[in-house]
Amino acid sequence: MAVSASILKRIESLRAQLREHDFRYYVLAQPTISDQEYDRLMRALVDLEKVYPEAITPDSPSQRVGGQPTKEFQTVTHAVPMLSLSNTYNEGEVRDFDRRVRSVLGQEQFRYVCELKFDGVAVSLLFSGGVFLRGATRGDGTQGDDITQNLRTIRSIPLRVMKKKKGLKEFEVRGEVYMKREDFRRMNADRELAGEKLFINPRNSAAGTLKLQDPKIVAGRPLNFVAYYLRSTEGGLVGHHDNLTTLRELGFPVSQHSKVCKTVEAVVEYWKDWEKRRDSLPYDIDGVVVKVDSLAQQTRLGMIAKSPRWAIAFKFAARQATTLLHEIKLQVGRVGTITPVAELEPVFVGGSTVSRATLHNEDYIKELDIRPGDSVVVEKGGDVIPKVSSVVKEKRPPGTKPFAMPNKCPECGSRISRPEEEANYYCENSECPAQIRARIEHFAHRGAMDIEGLGEAVVDQLVGLGFVHNYADLYELHKRKRELVNLERWGEKSVENLLAAIDNSKQRSFSRVLFALGIRHVGASVAQLLVNQVATMDALMNASVVELQTIQGVGPQIADSVRRFLEDKHNSKIVEKLRKAGLQFEERLQRVVRQSPFLGKTVVLTGTLSTLSRDEAKEKIEELGGRVASSVSSKTDFVVVGADAGSKLDKAKKLGIRTIDEDDFSKLVSSS
Ligand code: IVH
Numbered sequence: 001m002a003v004s005a006s007i008l009k010r011i012e013s014l015r016a017q018l019r020e021h022d023f024r025y026y027v028l029a030q031p032t033i034s035d036q037e038y039d040r041l042m043r044a045l046v047d048l049e050k051v052y053p054e055a056i057t058p059d060s061p062s063q064r065v066g067g068q069p070t071k072e073f074q075t076v077t078h079a080v081p082m083l084s085l086s087n088t089y090n091e092g093e094v095r096d097f098d099r100r101v102r103s104v105l106g107q108e109q110f111r112y113v114c115e116l117k118f119d120g121v122a123v124s125l126l127f128s129g130g131v132f133l134r135g136a137t138r139g140d141g142t143q144g145d146d147i148t149q150n151l152r153t154i155r156s157i158p159l160r161v162m163k164k165k166k167g168l169k170e171f172e173v174r175g176e177v178y179m180k181r182e183d184f185r186r187m188n189a190d191r192e193l194a195g196e197k198l199f200i201n202p203r204n205s206a207a208g209t210l211k212l213q214d215p216k217i218v219a220g221r222p223l224n225f226v227a228y229y230l231r232s233t234e235g236g237l238v239g240h241h242d243n244l245t246t247l248r249e250l251g252f253p254v255s256q257h258s259k260v261c262k263t264v265e266a267v268v269e270y271w272k273d274w275e276k277r278r279d280s281l282p283y284d285i286d287g288v289v290v291k292v293d294s295l296a297q298q299t300r301l302g303m304i305a306k307s308p309r310w311a312i313a314f315k316f317a318a319r320q321a322t323t324l325l326h327e328i329k330l331q332v333g334r335v336g337t338i339t340p341v342a343e344l345e346p347v348f349v350g351g352s353t354v355s356r357a358t359l360h361n362e363d364y365i366k367e368l369d370i371r372p373g374d375s376v377v378v379e380k381g382g383d384v385i386p387k388v389s390s391v392v393k394e395k396r397p398p399g400t401k402p403f404a405m406p407n408k409c410p411e412c413g414s415r416i417s418r419p420e421e422e423a424n425y426y427c428e429n430s431e432c433p434a435q436i437r438a439r440i441e442h443f444a445h446r447g448a449m450d451i452e453g454l455g456e457a458v459v460d461q462l463v464g465l466g467f468v469h470n471y472a473d474l475y476e477l478h479k480r481k482r483e484l485v486n487l488e489r490w491g492e493k494s495v496e497n498l499l500a501a502i503d504n505s506k507q508r509s510f511s512r513v514l515f516a517l518g519i520r521h522v523g524a525s526v527a528q529l530l531v532n533q534v535a536t537m538d539a540l541m542n543a544s545v546v547e548l549q550t551i552q553g554v555g556p557q558i559a560d561s562v563r564r565f566l567e568d569k570h571n572s573k574i575v576e577k578l579r580k581a582g583l584q585f586e587e588r589l590q591r592v593v594r595q596s597p598f599l600g601k602t603v604v605l606t607g608t609l610s611t612l613s614r615d616e617a618k619e620k621i622e623e624l625g626g627r628v629a630s631s632v633s634s635k636t637d638f639v640v641v642g643a644d645a646g647s648k649l650d651k652a653k654k655l656g657i658r659t660i661d662e663d664d665f666s667k668l669v670s671s672s
Pocket of ligand 1: 083084085086115116117118119120121122138176228229289308311313
């Protein structure tokens with residue numbers, strides 16, 4: 001069908017509106033329309049483009065996720081090399097830098113621009129005629145990988161500039177692709193539940209994501225961009241600070257925290273200030289960058305080796321320290337997961353003394369070649385769990401041996417094994433004492449059976465004394481009341497309280513019971529999902545793997561895990577004991593859901609709802625046959641958006657997932 005001028009005009013107008021709203025949303029963080037309105041505009045555009053495919057242009061807001069997976073990235077050569085910065089960590093060295101600048105510039109006036117040093121991945125973006133043409137990694141500074149398709153999916157990178165500007169027909173923008181800490185955490189939590197390999201930190205996951213060959217997967221990951229460099233092929237630019245302003249006018253996200261500093265004292269002040277405030281940012285920074293503002297002066301200052309003489313990275317004191325790794329111990333979790341842990345010579349890092357740190361898994365240890373006896377770098381990131389981040393190979397004493405994963409469980413001596421495609425080893429003995437303790441702790445945990453007073457120490461004691469072998473034994477503990485009262489640290493009152501709390505837990509819903517059982521891959525929301533469709537334990541026991549998989553959100557891995565757990569003789573004995581003890585094996589409040597807009601749908605809640613708490617909204621959705629997920633992915637059906645919604649909303653928009661506001665949500669709930 002030929003495209004008439006008026007249709008083209010309509011298409012262009014929709015695109016312009018969508019660009020404007022993307023800019024307001026992603027760059028200014030000040031949206032002016034509701035998500036529904038945005039979705040309507042996008043749908044109108046997509047519909048028109050379906051009818052008139054010849055009108056589709058690569059810079060259309062509908063064309064972010066396209067293209068086929070690439071086999072290999074093309075190598076590109078940077079027109080101007082992407083330099084790296086020399087690093088300093090203290091005031092003295094910054095003053096040295098300032099002196100060097102002065103010695104070249106003489107009496108001339110100059111000023112610095114201070115910026116945050118984003119801990120992400122540097123990229124270069126080429127624009128021609130206002131349209132995003134090509135994006136590449138830094139690579140070795142001279143040549144990088146062409147990752148245009150991946151970068152196109154990042155919604156804060158404009159596919160077309162907001163404004164055409166004189167002298168900017170062809171230009172290059174450089175900046176950092178990064179992931180917010182919270183998005184990173186959520187993504188990792190999801191990956192853990194799915195048994196996928198975890199990312200180490202936000203920078204790592206941004207870097208790993210940009211290397212993916214399928215832009216569709218990249219589109220589902222929460223990446224952000226911030227611009228900090230502009231270069232025009234026509235010249236004509238005069239100052240870095242002006243360039244930042246121009247970048248923003250063009251529609252690029254630019255940090256609001258950059259600052260012009262006239263003296264080195266002001267620079268040091270800026271650095272000190274951000275060292276204190278870094279945790280208040282939603283993303284990681286590892287220092288500040290100081291740049292001479294004038295581009296002419298930059299040219300005169302030139303470079304030494306691979307770094308410019310007009311800029312320096314002023315890093316924060318690392319939240320890391322070097323210490324001795326005495327031993328690699330294995331910790332056994334609830335489902336038998338074996339986690340290697342470093343036993344360290346105690347060292348003071350980022351405000352506290354650390355003597356143990358995570359080593360993640362076997363691959364991580366092998367990748368870094370971490371050995372007992374090594375001097376290792378211990379790091380405390382934005383999150384508090386310390387980790388071993390590298391080995392000081394020069395300090396390695398003679399006679400160390402590469403780490404080899406033992407083939408036996410450190411607790412019970414049973415064989416351990418690593419399933420294909422998983423990063424973890426598991427202890428196969430479900431009677432392993434470490435597993436027994438961890439399972440009982442999980443069972444009693446607040447989100448599960450919520451048994452007050454049954455924490456780690458008490459569980460240790462009860463299991464150690466042989467009073468309890470599994471969580472079903474808890475319900476027979478009352479028979480040993482006298483013995484308990486006579487135990488050290490216990491008395492009449494505390495024993496009574498514990499027994500009452502155990503008895504009380506019999507009231508917990510079936511979905512909680514199912515979660516408490518500690519079946520691998522069955523977290524609280526999967527348990528609810530199962531219970532919504534299979535309302536009784538008996539029905540669940542009779543359901544086949546195939547039947548289980550018909551439940552939305554239950555894949556082969558979960559189905560298989562449930563089946564295996566319930567088929568296991570030992571487990572089924574325990575389950576029968578729980579039944580006899582009087583635990584809930586049926587979902588009592590189950591409404592028969594016939595028709596509901598939530599039936600079989602995966603819903604994500606974000607922001608604050610004014611009439612319902614998160615938990616209440618979740619309950620409603622689940623009652624109506626839906627599942628509530630914690631993060632937005634391509635599997636999400638819709639997102640309920642309350643006030644002050646954050647990154648989940650970004651992601652929903654990025655993926656083109658339907659969003660509904662609180663009003664619509666209430667209407668849907670009450671009409672079902
Ligand atoms: S300017 C010559 N500005 O730090 C100018 N870099 O070692 C080089 N970085 O590869 C870049 N935040 O990945 C600049 N505000 C910022 C930055 C920044 C982070 C990274 C970037 C670069 C590395 C330099």
